[in-house]
Every structure is written in structure tokens, then in C-alpha cells.
Amino acid sequence: MQIGFEALRILYVASAIEAGGTSGGWTHVTEVACGLADLGHDVRVIARGTKSGRSPSKLNCGVPIKTVWLPQQLAIAGLPIVAREFGLFKPDVVMERFYNFAGAGVLLAHRHGVPIVLEVNAPMVDPPGSRKTKVDRVLLGSMRRWAVRQGRWSDAIVTPLASTVPPQVTRRKIQELPWGANIERFDPSLRERDKEKLGQIAGGFGLDASVPIVAFLGSFRAWHGVSHFAEAARRLLMRGCPLAFLAIGGGPELAGLKEQVRGWDLPPGRFVFAGPQPNESVPDLLALASIGVAPFDLSAYAPLTTFGFYWSPLKVFEYMAMGLPIVTIDVTPLNEIVRQDKEGLLYKSGDIAGLVRSLDRLACDPALRDRLGRSGRARVIQRYSWRSHCLALERILKDVTHSS
Secondary structure: OOOOOOOOEEEEEEEEEEOOOOOHHHHHHHHHHHHHHHOOOEEEEEEEOOOOOOOOOEOOOOOEEEEEOOOHHHHHHHHHHHHHHHHHHOOOEEEEEOOOOOOHHHHHHHHHOOOEEEEOOOOOOOOOOOHHHHHHHHOOOHHHHHHHHHHHHOOEEEEOOHHHOOOOOOHHHEEEOOOOEOOOOOOOOHHHHOHHHHHHHHHHHOOOOOOOEEEEEOOOOHHHOHHHHHHHHHHHHHOOOOOEEEEEOOOOOHHHHHHHHHOOOOOOOOEEEEEOOOHHHHHHHHHOOOEEEEOOOHHHOHHHHHHOOOOOOHHHHHHHHOOOOEEEEOOOOHHHHOOEOOOEEEEOOOOHHHHHHHHHHHHOOHHHHHHHHHHHHHHHHHHOEHHHHHHHHHHHHHHHHHHO
16 A cells, blocks of 8 residues: 555445346446455445345455345435444445435435535436426425435536536536446457357357357347347348347347347347346457447437436447447547547447448458457557546545545
């Protein structure tokens, strides 16, 4: 430990995120908690328990987890559990992942004069007409007021895009900070080092590994564009394009899409569903791939129009870390992370023909795939690793504790 280093006791409250789940949210919580612990800080995590009752008590890096056994919509009711952990741990700073029906960590820290860092990964107040806005109308605006109050109580707010924070909260406390990738686990050298294992994985899924594989990783929801991914695959495969497609993830569109693909009479092993996967399994699956796709559909989710593209998409950083050329939509800030003809190819959101053209170009040009993939790997190491995220977060945590 360096001379003059001050370790912080950090209580990390994510009571709406399922401990040990397959969501990007849990990956984020895990990487941040372990990254801060690796920097020498004492971290405790509070997360939501699973329905199965088999939630982990520790992260793989040894950080303890306390679980709150409540539905997401009742996360604030876990206040007594969070208060008990708060009293036992006596944190120097509380970091809470914002959720509309949470906020126990922020409330306790405010009451006890402990510095607060609020993580915001989605709009704190949804646009008019959304389901949450309708609920809030019934609640006479209490959700909006609670969101604004949490923002005002916080000493710093960390978010990929400042527009996610209500305008009533002063802009000077907002720090824009993207997510990242674990560049040690997502490593292109897996392809040579674990060649036999990867062959077994491909065979287990019945995936045709004799042609370049295009991977989609994410949630099977309309705005993630998985139906666009499938339609692009259909068009390319029907005309004999030498590609295979691997869809990794789960969600409400999975069952219907499986049924749809079954009716297409595609060549065997050319379109495979891997289903939901824990993040620990994702590096091996992406090591099978030659191209990564993030086909977001902005028209399918109103907040993306109201607030801008506020996601910091985990899949894009993990594709880059694995040295995959990326095909994604041409929208800020995605087009700043993945630059046209440098780390990937861009097309207009909703333009399936544009997606098809980009994939067709990469299918026919292995040298282009290699150049874009190498550039992406270098860029994520330089700017978008979880290590970089945690170093920036550490500076913010130290600033708020020293100024309080």
C-alpha cells in the first residue's frame, strides 16, 4: 500500500439488483465492488436476494454481500436491514445505485452526515406517458420528489449521461463516467489458449464454427434490437452468406423469437440461442465469435428519445475487449466509443438493410475484421476498462469524504 494511502469503508447499496444474477447491473456492481477492493478499500455490498434463496454471501474477490429479501418495488422497505449494516460497518461513504423504489442507503447517510455518491444508470424521472409516470401520478408525484431529493442530498452523482438527472439537481455535482470491461477476463488470447474447450462449447450448442460467428449479447427486449439481429441473419443466410449467428441472453422476446427462427428453415448450426448466461461464461462465448453486434432500436423505447442514448452498454466494451469488430448504431455516444472504420461499422438505428450491409462487408473481409478488432481492444484498454472506471470513481469518493 502506498505511503499516505487512505482506505475508505464503502457501503455499496444496490438493493434492487439481484445478487448473483445474469444482468448487466449485477456485473456492474461486481466489477465496481471488486475494483474498489482491489484498490485497497473495505467494501460491503447490499443487494437483492434471489427467489431460489441461493444468493452468494461473498463476491469471488471476497467482498461480503448482505441480501435484502424483497421485490424491487419494495426495495425501500429494506431500510431496517440496511440500517443494521450501516450501524455495524460505520462507513466513511455510502454509494447507492439509484432505483425509483430504493434509496435506503441515501436516506441513512443523509441522516448521519455520511457522504453520498449516487450511481445513476437510467433516468431518475421517466418521461410523460411511461408506466412509472402513471404510477407516480397515482402517488401524487411522490416518486419524482423522492428522486430529486436523493439527487440533492448526494455529494456526487456518477452517470454515463447527465441528462438522466432531473434539472432541479445542480449540474456541478454530476460526473459522467462510462462503464467498462474486465480486460483480464475478456482476453483474445483465450482463442488459442483454450481452443479445445471452446470447440467443446461450440459443439455443445450445435454451433457451426467453420464460418465466422456473429454474436449478440444482451437482453431480449425490443430496444436492444435482437429482432433486427435475427432478421439480418435470416436475410444473409437465405442468400448463402458464410456466417453463423449466436444469440446470448434472455428476456421477454426470447420464446417468440425462438419460435420464429424455427420456421425459417435455416442451415443447421447457423443460428443458435445460448440463453441467459452468467458473466463468468461470457468470455468463452465471445471467444467463439468473429463479430459483435449491438443493434439498438431507439424507436422502441421513449426515454432514449427524451434523454438521449444514456446507456453505457456493457456488451460493446466486452466485444472490444475480446478484439471483436463491432456493428452498432450511429448515435452519440456510441459513435464516439466505436468509431466508423476504426473499431467497427455504424448504421442508422432501425435500418436493417444497413445492418445487413455492414455484416456482409465484415463476412467477406477477414483483414478488416482483424484491424477493427485490434483497434477496439487497444481502445478499451486505454479508456474503457473497469480498472479505469474504478480509479476515476475512487477519486470522486475521496473528494466527497475529504470535503465533508
